Amino acid sequence: MTFKELIKDNINKHGYHITIVTDGAEPRYAYTVGVSEKIGFELIFAGGIYYMKDEVFEIIDSIIDKVRASSITEFYQVNDLGTFKLSKAHQSWSSLMALGIFDFYQKRNIEVFQIIPDPEHFTMDIPDMTGEWIEDMDPVWKWLTKEWNYPVSKNSKVITNINSMQGEKITEVIRWEDDEWEGFVGSIGDVGKDDIRIVSLGTMIGIDSSLLPILDLDIGNGFWRDSNELKWHKWESS
Secondary structure, three states, rough: OOOHHHHHHHHHHOOOOOEEOOOOOOOOEEEOOOOHHOOOOEEEEEEEOOOHHHHHHHHHHHHHHHHHHHHOOEEEEEOOOEEEEEOOOOOOHHHHHHHHHHHOOOOOOOOEEEEEOOHHHHHOOOOOOOOOOHHHHOOHHHHHHOOOOOOOOOOEEEEHHHHHHHHOOOOEEEEEEOOOOEEEOOOOHOHHHHHHEEEEHHHHHHHHHHHHHHHOOOOOOOOOOOOOOOEEEEEEOO
């Protein structure tokens, strides 16, 4: 089954298809194909790593149901996952990120609305898609068009915690593989399992450029710093 056939099959069975994109240097994102036939626009959930993959699907499904039932409102409560609003995405963003929509329908004038969580669940990987896409205006999302220029794989990952994704400074980092780091707010040993997330290295550096020195760490070595510092101090794992 081709990708277009899969989309068509899901639209026939469920009313829409959800594509989730997890590869590359930019953050994870998900978008719909098919709901515009019922509600006049498609949806995109960009970033939002506070939520796990299954929760992203639940949020999108719930909002679609609510829009179908009562049209657009100011906010949408989704079970215990928080409150969300919709914001119209500029076409320059949607045409870069949601290619499946335009390829499937073979037209460019399809509106896309961005799903934005409330402040309690907001993370630094969520872009403002209301204005025109400009590569260097958003350091987290610039890799959508910018060529990767760091001396490591563009698919490199950082295992981190929610606190770092909500704007707190990472204070401990260790490099485990050529393309894998752990970097946490607080002590690595004190991070709870439910708070752990895996994000792209490009996302982390885009959020906090003071992380750039971790690219030079040897495997098995790490850095630490106080939360009010930019300078790193070196330590080695035992």
